[in-house]
Amino acid sequence: MNVSRRQMLILLPAAAVAWKSVLAGTPEDSPNYRMSDHWWGMLIDIPKCIGCGNCVRACATENDVPDGHFRTWVERYNVSDEDMTNPHVISPDGGKEGFPGAEEDGEKYFFVPKMCNHCADSPCTQVCPVGATFIAPDGVVLVDQKYCLGCAYCVQACPYGCRYIHPQKEVADKCTLCYHRITKGLTTACCEACPTGARQLVDLKNPNDPIHEFLKTHSVQVLKPQMATGAKAFYNGLDGSVR
Amino acid sequence: MSGVEGYMYPNEITLYWSVLIVLYPYITGLVAGAFILASLERVFRVEAVKPTYRLALLTALSFLLVAPLPLVLHLGHPFRSPEMYFTPHDTSAMAMFGYVYMWYLMAVLVFEIWLDYRRDIVLLSQSSKGLLRLIYKVMTLGSSNISERSLVIDEKVGWIVTLIGIPSAFLLHGYVGFIFGSIKANPWWSSPLMPVVFIFSAMVSGIAGVMLLYMALTKLRKQKIDMRCVDTIAMYMFYIFIIDFSLEMLDLIHRIYEADESFRSLNFMAHTKLLFSQIVLQIILGTLVPLILLFLTQVVKLTEVVRKRIYVLSGCLILISVLAMRWNVVIGGQLFSKSFLGYTTYKMALVTREGLLVSIGLTLLPLLFLWALVKLLPPWSEASEHQAVAAD
Amino acid sequence: MSSFKESRHLYHFAGLFVLAFLVFLVVRHYYVPKSFGEYGHYRGAAMGEIASLPVKFAGHQTCEGCHTDVLDAKSKGKHAHVNCEACHGALANHADDPSIKPVLPDTAVLCARCHTASAAKPKGFPQVVPADHSGGVPCQTCHNPHSPAMDAGGAK
Numbered sequence: 001m002n003v004s005r006r007q008m009l010i011l012l013p014a015a016a017v018a019w020k021s022v023l024a025g026t027p028e029d030s031p032n033y034r035m036s037d038h039w040w041g042m043l044i045d046i047p048k049c050i051g052c053g054n055c056v057r058a059c060a061t062e063n064d065v066p067d068g069h070f071r072t073w074v075e076r077y078n079v080s081d082e083d084m085t086n087p088h089v090i091s092p093d094g095g096k097e098g099f100p101g102a103e104e105d106g107e108k109y110f111f112v113p114k115m116c117n118h119c120a121d122s123p124c125t126q127v128c129p130v131g132a133t134f135i136a137p138d139g140v141v142l143v144d145q146k147y148c149l150g151c152a153y154c155v156q157a158c159p160y161g162c163r164y165i166h167p168q169k170e171v172a173d174k175c176t177l178c179y180h181r182i183t184k185g186l187t188t189a190c191c192e193a194c195p196t197g198a199r200q201l202v203d204l205k206n207p208n209d210p211i212h213e214f215l216k217t218h219s220v221q222v223l224k225p226q227m228a229t230g231a232k233a234f235y236n237g238l239d240g241s242v243r
Numbered sequence: 244m245s246g247v248e249g250y251m252y253p254n255e256i257t258l259y260w261s262v263l264i265v266l267y268p269y270i271t272g273l274v275a276g277a278f279i280l281a282s283l284e285r286v287f288r289v290e291a292v293k294p295t296y297r298l299a300l301l302t303a304l305s306f307l308l309v310a311p312l313p314l315v316l317h318l319g320h321p322f323r324s325p326e327m328y329f330t331p332h333d334t335s336a337m338a339m340f341g342y343v344y345m346w347y348l349m350a351v352l353v354f355e356i357w358l359d360y361r362r363d364i365v366l367l368s369q370s371s372k373g374l375l376r377l378i379y380k381v382m383t384l385g386s387s388n389i390s391e392r393s394l395v396i397d398e399k400v401g402w403i404v405t406l407i408g409i410p411s412a413f414l415l416h417g418y419v420g421f422i423f424g425s426i427k428a429n430p431w432w433s434s435p436l437m438p439v440v441f442i443f444s445a446m447v448s449g450i451a452g453v454m455l456l457y458m459a460l461t462k463l464r465k466q467k468i469d470m471r472c473v474d475t476i477a478m479y480m481f482y483i484f485i486i487d488f489s490l491e492m493l494d495l496i497h498r499i500y501e502a503d504e505s506f507r508s509l510n511f512m513a514h515t516k517l518l519f520s521q522i523v524l525q526i527i528l529g530t531l532v533p534l535i536l537l538f539l540t541q542v543v544k545l546t547e548v549v550r551k552r553i554y555v556l557s558g559c560l561i562l563i564s565v566l567a568m569r570w571n572v573v574i575g576g577q578l579f580s581k582s583f584l585g586y587t588t589y590k591m592a593l594v595t596r597e598g599l600l601v602s603i604g605l606t607l608l609p610l611l612f613l614w615a616l617v618k619l620l621p622p623w624s625e626a627s628e629h630q631a632v633a634a635d
Numbered sequence: 636m637s638s639f640k641e642s643r644h645l646y647h648f649a650g651l652f653v654l655a656f657l658v659f660l661v662v663r664h665y666y667v668p669k670s671f672g673e674y675g676h677y678r679g680a681a682m683g684e685i686a687s688l689p690v691k692f693a694g695h696q697t698c699e700g701c702h703t704d705v706l707d708a709k710s711k712g713k714h715a716h717v718n719c720e721a722c723h724g725a726l727a728n729h730a731d732d733p734s735i736k737p738v739l740p741d742t743a744v745l746c747a748r749c750h751t752a753s754a755a756k757p758k759g760f761p762q763v764v765p766a767d768h769s770g771g772v773p774c775q776t777c778h779n780p781h782s783p784a785m786d787a788g789g790a791k
Contacts, residue, residue, distance in 0.1 A: 130332060180686050
């Protein structure tokens, strides 16, 4: 690294100040987070996903996700022309270490990252008997792990399979959209780690958000639209065979 | 991934609702069914089943006392249970458990038992000694008035309580059916028929349970079984079972006919993973055989001995069948993937908190409570009984 | 009031209910967390608690605050939009205390994860069969990870 000593003397303190303000929740570009200013979602761009599994690993690191459980995972689809309704799907350890190579056999393959859809009309928050899981005013579905009974009703109610019971804490757990990051102006761990930009955080209340523009100009879908969950994970280029 | 065939979403591989969640609706079903049998006499004036009235109430209470245990044992944080009472979420069917349970326990069952037994309780509080005397004294709630007029008032109030108790019993068990039936994410569960099927199968199981207990206890007491009573119970059991069977067949036929996106996966599961528990145990042995046997008793004149044997066999098969139905709903609903591309396996533990041994214990515990209740509040007064030995 | 006398036991039973209800109200007052119901049917304080969880990935803006030379090199190449921690792992601890030295990733595993050829990957994405491509020679011999084009030279 060719940074001169003089440059370091200026850069280090500057970086330290910037970093401290990030930790304090007041980063330069989003001071004083107000929940009502935001309505969070995610864009997942299928044609860009290469199945490297960076997102799964990054999420597990950032959020101490227990082994064998997944706040996000990647599926690999193999669809034959004869029967689109019967894809062959794999997700070895959630795609954490990537996928085995696929042979060129003329069939259609693609990767589908999955996560909590932070549904606006979420069936999981509807069924919680005590109010331990809820949608925050900024659109993120969260679990209050100090209040959760661990009854697993929400796990049963999620159509997407994104919830699990934490084996040590014995409460419900799932993707929090890295709430502890996005409220400080950072992006989610999975988006940060994705090398191709297949995952992008989007603030649906921010007209200047470039992803907002993407959503307006591309055909996007949600998973299981017939469930009317108000899902906010939008997929670009989603194949009809995806479950 | 052991035990997984095809593809399951990674978080779906473990089953979170174990055999304890199979037991809970079974137990509350027995409660509701036993209560309905009691209400047959009290509200609908089916005088023939009077010999089982008090026993049915005590049976309902025994099972109701055990009912919260499987739930509490299943929770990750059982000591947070009071949250269901203090901050129940009004969109959650499960949230009503605390209130429905407390209502049914105190305002229906305990109230009705107290009203019916009050005269006996007061007399026993005067005639018994020691600790037992204290227990009875407490149960009198400070009133030893058993005048004619007060007992008439008890009778009237008890009638109203039973009347309210019928929809309360339906709510106590029906809400569990709604817990499953309202989950749009799970096509094995999601159905408006679910609460209704739960209630009717509960009635059959509760009636069968009380009938068997009556026959067993009467034999143990070396008394004669009142055949008019048992014949009447079996008749109601038969007709309610026909309704239950029709409802389940309707669900099945509807699924096969509509054949929606879930059908192929569920059909495969029913024929493979649930082959024994559903097709053999629940449908063939547990429903068709008892229906045919009970049908015979309704149309052919059979001897008392044969009828008794049929009732005992049918009753036992029905109890097994309804337990199998709860298993097929709860466990079956978690064995297939919501991607409709795979299946997992339920690995039931043996000695853990949610294992087989605990389940067996929880099934036997109500019988222990019933034994204690029968001793404390005898359902039969010896003076009005025949002394003949029960014929086999 | 003979009818009251005859039904007094019922009032005793009802009294139990009233007592239980009053006890319930008192206990509830102390049990339910103060912030419950602030924004909806949940504990309002939960959001602040979740937002205060520790951050493990610093985020590329923080890295670029110090490592401007790397930023320059990257911005000209194909890895311009590959964030630092996508390869270097979570480094908030290093940003907090630069004396904590991050471990350099093993290119044999790291590069292969993205760039090993597979029919499942998008057609336009650069992918090779590592054995045929380099015969076991470490990737950084010819490719600078920060700017991987061949004419940019190998890693320094």
